[in-house]
Amino acid sequence: MKGLAPLFLGIFGTFAFSWVGLTVIPNWQIGHLNPQSDEEGTDIYPMPQSGMVTRGARVYAANGCNYCHSEQVRAAYAGADIERKWGDRRSAPRDYIFERPVLLGKMRMGQDLANIGARAPKEEESPSPTGGASPAPQGAAASPGAVASAKAASPPPGTSPLPATSPGAIASKPPTSPGPASPPPSKSPATAAAGGTSPAGAASPPAAGPPWPEQTAGLPPMYSAAWHHVHLYSPRSINLDSNMPSYRFLYETRRISDARSSDALQLTGSDAPPEGWEIVPTYDAKCLVAYMMALNQSHPLKEVRSTGASAAASPAASPPPAPGGQPAK
Amino acid sequence: MNATGIPLKEPAVSVAAGDTEQLERALIDASTRVPVLIFYTSAVGWLILGTLLAGFVSFKLHTPDLLSDISFLTWGRMRPAHMNVMVYGWASMAGMGTAIWLMARLCRTVLRYPLLLVAGAGFWNLGVLLGVGGILLGDSTGYQWLEFPSYAAIILFVAYTLVASWAVLMFRFRRGEQIYITQWYLLAAFLWFPWLYAAGQLMLFVVPVQGVLQAAVGWWYANNLLFLWFGAIGLGTAYYMIPKVIGRPVYSYHLATIGFWTYALFSSWTGMQRLVDGPFPAWMVTASIAATILTLIPVATVGLNHHMTMQGYFPLMRYSPTLRFTVFGAMSYTVFSLVGVLISLRSVASYLNFTQASIAYSHLGLYAFFTMVIFGSMYYIVPRLIGREWRYGSLIKLHFWASAYGIGLMTLMLLAGGLTQGASMENPSLAFSESVESVLPYLRGRSLSGILLTVSHFIFAYHFGLMLFGLGRKSTVPTFLNPVESEGAEPH
Numbered sequence: 001m002k003g004l005a006p007l008f009l010g011i012f013g014t015f016a017f018s019w020v021g022l023t024v025i026p027n028w029q030i031g032h033l034n035p036q037s038d039e040e041g042t043d044i045y046p047m048p049q050s051g052m053v054t055r056g057a058r059v060y061a062a063n064g065c066n067y068c069h070s071e072q073v074r075a076a077y078a079g080a081d082i083e084r085k086w087g088d089r090r091s092a093p094r095d096y097i098f099e100r101p102v103l104l105g106k107m108r109m110g111q112d113l114a115n116i117g118a119r120a121p122k123e124e125e126s127p128s129p130t131g132g133a134s135p136a137p138q139g140a141a142a143s144p145g146a147v148a149s150a151k152a153a154s155p156p157p158g159t160s161p162l163p164a165t166s167p168g169a170i171a172s173k174p175p176t177s178p179g180p181a182s183p184p185p186s187k188s189p190a191t192a193a194a195g196g197t198s199p200a201g202a203a204s205p206p207a208a209g210p211p212w213p214e215q216t217a218g219l220p221p222m223y224s225a226a227w228h229h230v231h232l233y234s235p236r237s238i239n240l241d242s243n244m245p246s247y248r249f250l251y252e253t254r255r256i257s258d259a260r261s262s263d264a265l266q267l268t269g270s271d272a273p274p275e276g277w278e279i280v281p282t283y284d285a286k287c288l289v290a291y292m293m294a295l296n297q298s299h300p301l302k303e304v305r306s307t308g309a310s311a312a313a314s315p316a317a318s319p320p321p322a323p324g325g326q327p328a329k
Numbered sequence: 330m331n332a333t334g335i336p337l338k339e340p341a342v343s344v345a346a347g348d349t350e351q352l353e354r355a356l357i358d359a360s361t362r363v364p365v366l367i368f369y370t371s372a373v374g375w376l377i378l379g380t381l382l383a384g385f386v387s388f389k390l391h392t393p394d395l396l397s398d399i400s401f402l403t404w405g406r407m408r409p410a411h412m413n414v415m416v417y418g419w420a421s422m423a424g425m426g427t428a429i430w431l432m433a434r435l436c437r438t439v440l441r442y443p444l445l446l447v448a449g450a451g452f453w454n455l456g457v458l459l460g461v462g463g464i465l466l467g468d469s470t471g472y473q474w475l476e477f478p479s480y481a482a483i484i485l486f487v488a489y490t491l492v493a494s495w496a497v498l499m500f501r502f503r504r505g506e507q508i509y510i511t512q513w514y515l516l517a518a519f520l521w522f523p524w525l526y527a528a529g530q531l532m533l534f535v536v537p538v539q540g541v542l543q544a545a546v547g548w549w550y551a552n553n554l555l556f557l558w559f560g561a562i563g564l565g566t567a568y569y570m571i572p573k574v575i576g577r578p579v580y581s582y583h584l585a586t587i588g589f590w591t592y593a594l595f596s597s598w599t600g601m602q603r604l605v606d607g608p609f610p611a612w613m614v615t616a617s618i619a620a621t622i623l624t625l626i627p628v629a630t631v632g633l634n635h636h637m638t639m640q641g642y643f644p645l646m647r648y649s650p651t652l653r654f655t656v657f658g659a660m661s662y663t664v665f666s667l668v669g670v671l672i673s674l675r676s677v678a679s680y681l682n683f684t685q686a687s688i689a690y691s692h693l694g695l696y697a698f699f700t701m702v703i704f705g706s707m708y709y710i711v712p713r714l715i716g717r718e719w720r721y722g723s724l725i726k727l728h729f730w731a732s733a734y735g736i737g738l739m740t741l742m743l744l745a746g747g748l749t750q751g752a753s754m755e756n757p758s759l760a761f762s763e764s765v766e767s768v769l770p771y772l773r774g775r776s777l778s779g780i781l782l783t784v785s786h787f788i789f790a791y792h793f794g795l796m797l798f799g800l801g802r803k804s805t806v807p808t809f810l811n812p813v814e815s816e817g818a819e820p821h
Contacts, residue, residue: 004500007508010590011517015524015557018597022549023532023542026613031539061471064405070683078606079679083757091608096540101471101533104544104607108683108754109390109768111761235393241762243769245393249400 030093036302045299048098056291059284061101063247070105071114071295082307086112088298089306095297110244117296119223220266228289229281234271250285253277353437360439361430362714364446366797368426369707371454373793375418380786382411387779391772401465409476410464416474416554417485418457420699422450424562425492427706428515430714431569432496435512436503445495452488456481472547474554475529482530489526493519510585514565517593521557525550541608545601552600555694560596563658563699564631566706570655571638574709575645580637588630595623602673605682621673628666635659648809650725654705657733661697668693668744680755685768685775686747689740697736704732704789711793712808717801719808724792726810731785738778746771 037044049057060066073087081087091114096102105112219238220226230237233251235244251265256278263286264278273279281289300306389395389404396402433440440446460481463469468478477485496519500512529550532538538546572579579585598620601613639656646653668690672681681687708725712718719725746768753764795801802808 004508007513007516008520010593011520014590014593014597015521017594018549018553019524019528021598021616022601022613023528023538023546026545026610027538027542029610031542033539058471059467062406062467062469063403064408064469064471066471067405067408072607074606074679078675079682080755080757084761093541093608093610095608099540100537100543102541102543103471104541104604106473106603106683106687107685109765239762241766243391243393243765245389245397245404247403248398249403 033094033097035097036094045301046095046098049294050290052287052290053294054100054291055284056287056289056294057099057101057103059250059288060291061103063250063288065113066103066105068105068107068109068244069111069113070108071112072104073112073114073297076307081112084112087115087118089300089304091297092301092304094301094303113292113295114297115295116223117293118298120293121221121224218268225289225293226266228292229265229285230267232285232288233265233279234267237267237269237271247285250282250288251279252282253279354434357433357437357439358430358713360443361433364440364443364450365426365430365710366714367447367450368422368429369711369793370797371450372419372423372426373790375414375422375457376786377790379411379414379419380783382407382414384776384779384783386411387772387776391769391776400467406465406467406469409469410461412474413464413476414457414461415695417453417460417477420559420695420703422453423703423707424559424699425453427566427703427710428496428518428562429492430710431511431566431706432499432515435509435569436499438499438502438504440499441502442495442498445491445498449488449491449495452484452491456483456485456488459484470534472533472543472550474551475533475547479530479534482526482534486523486526486530489523493523509569510579510582510589511565511569513589514561514568517589518558518561518565521553521561525553525557544604544607545609545613548603549600552603553597555691556596556599557593559695559699560592560662563702564592564662566702567635567655567659567662570651570702570706570709571635571659574649574652574655575639575642577638577642580634580640584630584634588627588634591630592624592627595620595627599624599669599673602678603687605673605675605678618673618675621670624666625670628663632659632663647811648813650719650722650729650808650810651705651709653729653810654701654708657729658698658700658702658705661693661701661736665690665693665698680751681747682751683754684747684750685743685771686751689743689747692736692743693740697740701732701736704728707793711796712801715796715799715801717796717799718804718806719792720795720801721792722808722810724788725808728785728789728792729810731781731788735778735781735785738781739775742771742774742778746775 035044035046072091073089074081075090076082078090082089095114096104220230227238229251231244232247234246234248235242236246253273254277256276260278261280263280265280267273267279385396385402386404386408389397389407393404397404400406429440429446456477460477463478463481464476469476470478475482496516500516529546532546533543533550537543568579568585599617601609601617602621603617605614605618607614635656643656646656671677672686672690708719749771750764750768753759753767754761
């Protein structure tokens, strides 16, 4: 080849073509999406995220969770994601407009997490972030109490199950008094969710079906904040087959000074801290769980068909997929 | 074929070209000595670090409790650390070292402004060091191959600017009108990289694009880094080394032109096929799938060109380390592209999208193709910088076979594992954990291949160290892999 000009022009031209074609034009097409709302301008989805959730996303990225967990649900024709109950509908660009970084993921050595927040027990589900600061941490605060009641069968040393009517109620009063272990009231949703029968626990795994692991007795309700903490700290205490490393470095073992912290993890067996010690999540761990609790694409989007009408009505409920939306197996 | 009369050293010296040309070449080689050796030495250091990290990453994936309690040793940090050490530490530095040497040779001028390169190498090392340290300490950004925190990225960019400006300056001082094929690729790589890197950084971190487009920009960057940076350097190097070692011109210049421009055009449009079935407009994915299929045109032309050049000279691979590594790499380029086409087809991708198969694909491109070509070029270049020949042919042979079997086993394990994993994942009547269970045996097999690669890299590093300390053979004959048996085979 002779002459530099054609070479230079070609080199720049081909690259410019790709740059414009694959980044600039898509940016023009889907780079400025707004949240959707209904006619009255209410029911806005998605919403900007709280500070803890944003920080949690960075913790998630920094520890490489995205190398094993995807955050996208494929359409029913493209894969088994919806049949696996990872979501009611496929993910759409609008679901991600407030996320940064966007961690779609390219590997599923672990489950898809696009809707992990939607699976939380209803009481703990992070409310819409309009509330401002840190919705999920309230759930986190609520959980130890819930854990205590769910674990009444084998209370770890120093635990004090509080008789309360709901984890929400527990959240308002920190469980401090080291009292004698007493069985929790049966109407506690946490316990009910553990049994998998109460409507309040409808967000916990469906009664039948292998896609999700079963609720293990003696553990916090599945996908509650407390459950996430135990899972992060000791994955195989929840699921023997789990291939996830533990993230103990996100937790702190400390001596109990006055009373057990309301955040302390409810661990049993070899994971349990020695008498007089407790394991509490660091701020990063709380943010990480807040982020996961906020991952929820169950709100219907106009541009995407959901598989079930009831799924659209209640994000927390996971009814069996409507036959219409599913390909015949 | 009889080895007799096959020119194994400086084969391209035409009879007419006298001693002046050889002297001139020696002068040019001498002028590249310091900068290229700095790049190579750093690269080999990063290679060893990256290999150690890779071993941990591989073992930890099927033994999750191994060293999991220390924050900077957690799998999710070691994996990006490994990738970035290999991509920016090893592959980029070794690739730049080779590219610098080739540029000086092909511009037929002694290397000017060596300080630019020395400073570039220093900053580059600093950038990679800070970046990897940042990742291990929990500063990773989470975007594939752009995990370096911004303080490291800026240093890397400064370093790169120094190297690229050197390349452009050198080009201005070149002698001769003809621009050889290798120079097209190298010049293109040197110009594409800064644009690519700047575009990636700007669109993700400075003025971030909205939502899913971040993922699109991320994969656009990663794929183009693979093709337009590593691929271009690798192909350019192969276009130099193969004809040079066998002493025969490239089969067809015309084919090379077609191959280059179709490569530039089509491979730069790939990337979105990795996002298949994701939350994107379908046209983006489809365009990239089409582009991936169209990359078969440059694959065919480049492959045909190399094959026709080598025609009749394949037995030389028995002797020449450079040729053996380079031809292995060039053939892997074809395999890499074919696998790329296969796993980008929608029907296949729905099975393999979220499985280990995509890891196989990256390793085919970065290791089986690029790294092997670069190993080949280092076996050619280092003796010319140091004035000593490689000490042990047996070590080179061991290096080659450990690398070849290692990467072959790894590719097979990851592809087969990916298929198994995908098949169980797409069968909703199986629990999800079954898909993870099903791939674990293959991951253990992959760890085995990792041991082979570790052995190979340590052998190479040891051998390179010997050369660096002047412990190579004093000889005018290059080190062959096998003794050249026939009489008179001793090249003059």
